[in-house]
Amino acid sequence: PYTGMSYEEATKVRKENLTPALLTYYRKPLMIHQGHMQWLYDHENRRYLDLFGGIVTVSVGHCHPKVNAAAEKQMKKLWHTTNIYMHPTIHEYGQKLAAKMPGNLKVIYFTNSGSEANDLALLMARMHTGVYEAVSLRNAYHGASPYLMGLTAINTWRFNVPSGFGIHQTINPDVFRGPWGGKHCRDSPSQTLRSCDCKEGECKAGDMYYDQLEDVLRFSMPKGRIGAFFAESIQGVGGTVQFPKNYLKRAFEKVKSLGGVCISDEVQTGFARTGTHYWGFQGHDAEPDIVVMAKGIGNGYPLAAVITTPEIAASMSVGKALHFNTFGGNPVASAIGSAVLDVIEEEKIQENAHVVGTYFIEELAKLRDQYEVIGDVRGKGLMIGVELVTDKASCDPLSAEKIGDIWEDMKDNGVLVGKGGLYGNVLRIKPPMCITKEDVDFAVSVFKDAVAKYSL
Numbered sequence: 001p002y003t004g005m006s007y008e009e010a011t012k013v014r015k016e017n018l019t020p021a022l023l024t025y026y027r028k029p030l031m032i033h034q035g036h037m038q039w040l041y042d043h044e045n046r047r048y049l050d051l052f053g054g055i056v057t058v059s060v061g062h063c064h065p066k067v068n069a070a071a072e073k074q075m076k077k078l079w080h081t082t083n084i085y086m087h088p089t090i091h092e093y094g095q096k097l098a099a100k101m102p103g104n105l106k107v108i109y110f111t112n113s114g115s116e117a118n119d120l121a122l123l124m125a126r127m128h129t130g131v132y133e134a135v136s137l138r139n140a141y142h143g144a145s146p147y148l149m150g151l152t153a154i155n156t157w158r159f160n161v162p163s164g165f166g167i168h169q170t171i172n173p174d175v176f177r178g179p180w181g182g183k184h185c186r187d188s189p190s191q192t193l194r195s196c197d198c199k200e201g202e203c204k205a206g207d208m209y210y211d212q213l214e215d216v217l218r219f220s221m222p223k224g225r226i227g228a229f230f231a232e233s234i235q236g237v238g239g240t241v242q243f244p245k246n247y248l249k250r251a252f253e254k255v256k257s258l259g260g261v262c263i264s265d266e267v268q269t270g271f272a273r274t275g276t277h278y279w280g281f282q283g284h285d286a287e288p289d290i291v292v293m294a295k296g297i298g299n300g301y302p303l304a305a306v307i308t309t310p311e312i313a314a315s316m317s318v319g320k321a322l323h324f325n326t327f328g329g330n331p332v333a334s335a336i337g338s339a340v341l342d343v344i345e346e347e348k349i350q351e352n353a354h355v356v357g358t359y360f361i362e363e364l365a366k367l368r369d370q371y372e373v374i375g376d377v378r379g380k381g382l383m384i385g386v387e388l389v390t391d392k393a394s395c396d397p398l399s400a401e402k403i404g405d406i407w408e409d410m411k412d413n414g415v416l417v418g419k420g421g422l423y424g425n426v427l428r429i430k431p432p433m434c435i436t437k438e439d440v441d442f443a444v445s446v447f448k449d450a451v452a453k454y455s456l
């Protein structure tokens with residue numbers, strides 16, 4: 001049983017002593033004190049199925065025994081020295097993580113958060129190319145630093161401060177809300193989402209979105225040169241927006257042809273979450289020059305990484321440009337990261353994400369066909385989005401009030417999901433990847449009841 005600070009006391013502290021800039025989920029905020037695998041427990045010891053995993057961060061399960069044991073073992077030996085010395089854990093982990101990367105991506109810079117990692121990736125691309133200009137996609141989230149506020153193109157996360165000099169945006173290939181459709185051309189293993197007439201890799205909507213990128217490059221890049229192009233392989237905070245299959249590969253190839261560096265932000269889509277591949281960009285057959293990872297890499301422990309080619313790393317190396325990060329890749333983080341990689345292999349997490357995730361999408365798609373307010377079900381593996389609308393003809397976002405009712409009702413019945421998208425009307429389902437089909441059946445029935453009760 002829970003024996004800590006009372007709920008009332010914690011509420012007072014939250015109000016008086018903790019940042020007022022912090023959003024608290026739920027009308028009566030949850031106080032979670034314990035977790036085990038896909039389950040969370042509140043102060044009254046009510047159990048919840050966690051389908052948001054600390055915002056896509058808990059990859060293999062809360063307090064996974066093997067990850068816990070690795071952390072504990074390392075904590076008893078050595079916590080910290082900084083990387084001015086060598087310690088074996090970071091080398092063992094670095095070798096293992098590099099082996100997960102395709103192609104020539106084999107040089108790792110460890111940091112503590114996704115924002116730090118994206119900042120570094122942008123700096124690295126600029127150092128390498130000598131070009132300041134960068135392009136990102138609208139509706140992207142890449143982090144919260146002033147640099148990244150420029151790359152992030154969701155107004156909630158942009159403020160009226162100087163940020164993002166030299167950063168441009170192009171339209172995101174949103175096949176649900178965007179002007180050219182293409183809903184059936186997204187990269188999906190789900191039968192319900194695959195009824196495309198286009199030939200493999202030949203999506204007309206994808207071509208239109210790609211033309212827009214070409215325009216930005218043509219009109220806005222000084223002397224036609226670009227330093228960096230950033231993209232998630234499925235937009236996360238933006239509401240699980242999936243791109244047409246032929247977009248990302250062509251975009252990367254074009255940017256590379258202009259001498260630019262392509263950065264794949266795998267903070268949410270990495271570590272097997274999309275099921276078919278270890279990295280989301282592989283589902284697009286795209287070849288990034290830099291991959292940024294965070295969140296799931298540490299199963300909830302602060303850890304992130306930038307991985308690039310030896311050629312790009314040479315621009316950010318001793319003698320040219322030092323890079324230092326006090327905690328990046330510390331022994332405890334490295335031990336945890338290493339255990340996470342092992343668990344993904346040993347427990348066939350990628351296969352589970354594929355099988356259970358595809359089943360989840362199929363089950364949700366059945367509800368979509370039944371209920372007017374479920375405008376779209378999308379995603380891949382255990383990276384799933386459900387867009388709620390007033391009706392399928394207009395696709396206007398469902399009111400915040402109704403979404404709130406559905407969301408609260410799910411919580412009251414033991415299921416936690418996230419929310420996102422520009423209009424806050426996309427339910428985000430990105431659970432610890434150890435969930436089972438039985439969990440899916442439970443979650444789908446809770447969701448169905450909530451929709452039936454509150455959507456009319």
Ligand code: PMP
Nearest residue numbers: 113114115141142143236267268
């Ligand atoms: N990139 C993506 C795709 C993200 O979703 C996030 C966090 N939501 C970040 C970067 C930033 O990560 P962090 O919060 O660890 O700085």
